[in-house]
Amino acid sequence: MLILGIESSCDDMAAAVVKDGSIILSSVVSSQDAIHNKYGGIVPELASRRHLETVIPVVEETLNQANVTLNDIDAIGVTQGPGLVGSILVGLSFAKAIAYVKDMPFVGVNHIVAHPMAVFLEKAKRKEDEKMRSLEDKKKISTSQPLSFLTSALPSFPFVALVVSGGHTTLFKFKDFVDYDILGQTRDDAAGEAFDKVAKLLGLGYPGGVVIDRLAKKGNASAIQFTRPYISKDTCDFSFSGIKTAVMRYIAECRMQNAEQKEVEKLGSYEAKKNPFSISQPLNFSTSVLNDLAASFQEAVVDVLADKAILACKANDVNDLVVCGGVACNSRLREQLHQKSRNNNIRLFLPDPSLCSDNAAMIAGTAYHLLKKGVRGELDMNAIPSM
Amino acid sequence: MKVKGKKKSEIRNPKSETFHTSSPEETLELGRKIGEGLKVGDVVALTGELGTGKTLFTQGLVQGLGVKGYVKSPSFTIVNKYEGSLPVYHLDLYRLGDVNEIYELGIEEYLYGDGVCIIEWAEKAYSFLPHGYLLIKFFYTGERTRKIEITQR
Numbered sequence: 001m002l003i004l005g006i007e008s009s010c011d012d013m014a015a016a017v018v019k020d021g022s023i024i025l026s027s028v029v030s031s032q033d034a035i036h037n038k039y040g041g042i043v044p045e046l047a048s049r050r051h052l053e054t055v056i057p058v059v060e061e062t063l064n065q066a067n068v069t070l071n072d073i074d075a076i077g078v079t080q081g082p083g084l085v086g087s088i089l090v091g092l093s094f095a096k097a098i099a100y101v102k103d104m105p106f107v108g109v110n111h112i113v114a115h116p117m118a119v120f121l122e123k124a125k126r127k128e129d130e131k132m133r134s135l136e137d138k139k140k141i142s143t144s145q146p147l148s149f150l151t152s153a154l155p156s157f158p159f160v161a162l163v164v165s166g167g168h169t170t171l172f173k174f175k176d177f178v179d180y181d182i183l184g185q186t187r188d189d190a191a192g193e194a195f196d197k198v199a200k201l202l203g204l205g206y207p208g209g210v211v212i213d214r215l216a217k218k219g220n221a222s223a224i225q226f227t228r229p230y231i232s233k234d235t236c237d238f239s240f241s242g243i244k245t246a247v248m249r250y251i252a253e254c255r256m257q258n259a260e261q262k263e264v265e266k267l268g269s270y271e272a273k274k275n276p277f278s279i280s281q282p283l284n285f286s287t288s289v290l291n292d293l294a295a296s297f298q299e300a301v302v303d304v305l306a307d308k309a310i311l312a313c314k315a316n317d318v319n320d321l322v323v324c325g326g327v328a329c330n331s332r333l334r335e336q337l338h339q340k341s342r343n344n345n346i347r348l349f350l351p352d353p354s355l356c357s358d359n360a361a362m363i364a365g366t367a368y369h370l371l372k373k374g375v376r377g378e379l380d381m382n383a384i385p386s387m
Numbered sequence: 388m389k390v391k392g393k394k395k396s397e398i399r400n401p402k403s404e405t406f407h408t409s410s411p412e413e414t415l416e417l418g419r420k421i422g423e424g425l426k427v428g429d430v431v432a433l434t435g436e437l438g439t440g441k442t443l444f445t446q447g448l449v450q451g452l453g454v455k456g457y458v459k460s461p462s463f464t465i466v467n468k469y470e471g472s473l474p475v476y477h478l479d480l481y482r483l484g485d486v487n488e489i490y491e492l493g494i495e496e497y498l499y500g501d502g503v504c505i506i507e508w509a510e511k512a513y514s515f516l517p518h519g520y521l522l523i524k525f526f527y528t529g530e531r532t533r534k535i536e537i538t539q540r
């Protein structure tokens with residue numbers, strides 16, 4: 001069964017073709033070069049109305065890369081939420097239009113719930129394989145390739161999933177592909193948001209998570225002891241707003257000390273002393289201090305994420321853990337998760353980094369399981385921005 | 388909650404008030420009190436640097452409007468909608484770049500909608516705001532203390 005996945009809940013428009021809920025024939029994201037060139041310029045980072053202009057090139061590109069046409073597609077899976085309503089509506093309306101014209105089933109997918117499904121996906125192995133999977137060989141392949149790989153290298157139900165990205169920090173317990181409970185979530189900022197905002201405080205570039213990860217590798221993670229925001233020992237909820245303020249406070253203290261020292265040296269330092277909290281003040285941190293700061297902040301966030309994920313497994317008597325979303329690319333988080341899951345006899349599953357960030361393959365993968373359960377979207381389906 | 392410097396600011400601008408909060412709890416409480424007085428069509432514009440308490444204050448505003456549950460940061464989704472005694476639109480323009488991006492967000496639909504509109508990082512959207520909006524500026528004065536300046540524009 002070939003499913004076209006469409007995802008437009010955030011900055012990127014994405015489309016993918018996935019076979020039988022597991023094999024990715026193609027997966028295209030609007031920020032990729034192939035689309036940049038086709039679109040004839042830079043696709044704005046965030047502009048929901050611009051999704052209108054990218055939806056057709058992205059879907060066409062993904063069909064081309066999969067070497068199929070719309071006539072080969074059996075069903076459509078599309079993000080219904082959460083996200084920016086205008087953005088979601090572009091993908092959703094487009095999906096409904098195709099479904100109506102081609103008279104094929106479609107289904108609305110929850111973007112956050114779809115993230116962990118990335119762990120069940122694998123890329124089509126070679127170009128030749130993709131070609132073989134085209135029309136003529138479709139039947140032969142589907143019978144000769146049972147889902148045998150689903151047995152060992154994949155998590156078994158029930159499993160705990162931590163979805164951690166710039167917009168979400170949520171712990172789930174999945175009882176099967178479509179049945180899940182929410183165990184906990186952030187009460188304020190998402191973990192990835194904390195990374196981005198701290199990077200901004202430190203005057204580092206975007207995306208903040210990648211830069212902090214890189215600097216932290218050269219820093220001392222125990223140089224500064226930031227308080228770990230656990231909230232309480234038994235909750236699976238998160239709170240990352242406070243740690244941003246803690247980093248800011250630390251920077252302000254450094255500025256004050258720096259200003260006083262300059263005063264002794266009879267250097268101008270009035271501004272820094274008057275408002276040490278202002279981020280418009282230059283930082284003048286040495287590289288090693290910056291590295292230590294990045295490492296210490298990262299360690300605090302990663303400690304909480306890893307500990308709560310393990311806690312969720314233990315509290316629910318679950319042995320398998322899936323961690324996904326953009327922040328799951330963070331090298332220190334991956335390292336700690338490996339360590340802590342090993343110590344606790346928990347099997348850890350981390351999707352390929354390319355499938356951790358937003359993509360449409362996970363939407364198509366989830367849609368497959370929903371369709372199998374008999375779920376069908378109606379043409380009056382609406383976007384749910386706060387799903 | 389101490390209201391310092393009120394007289395001075397009243398002379399300068401009759402519709403401006405300055406508050407000094409001495410803890411995050413007081414900032415939340417100030418938000419809650421102001422939230423209780425909001426009505427359909429009101430626009431609250433919040434400005435101030437990272438970590439000055441805009442989101443905390445918004446949590447207070449939203450509580451004052453009778454919304455239950457946590458107010459998650461809308462930095463990612465840009466807009467969160469809550470149902471309280473009135474519909475509440477919570478916008479966060481942090482990630483947005485220029486006026487065009489804000490226009491393309493369709494900001495007018497929220498500003499002239501059926502509820503209250505709360506905008507963080509509002510300095511990016513001054514040109515869109517309707518006459519009579521509430522401008523709230525946040526300043527650090529210390530580790531836990533903030534100066535909060537409220538003006539009707």
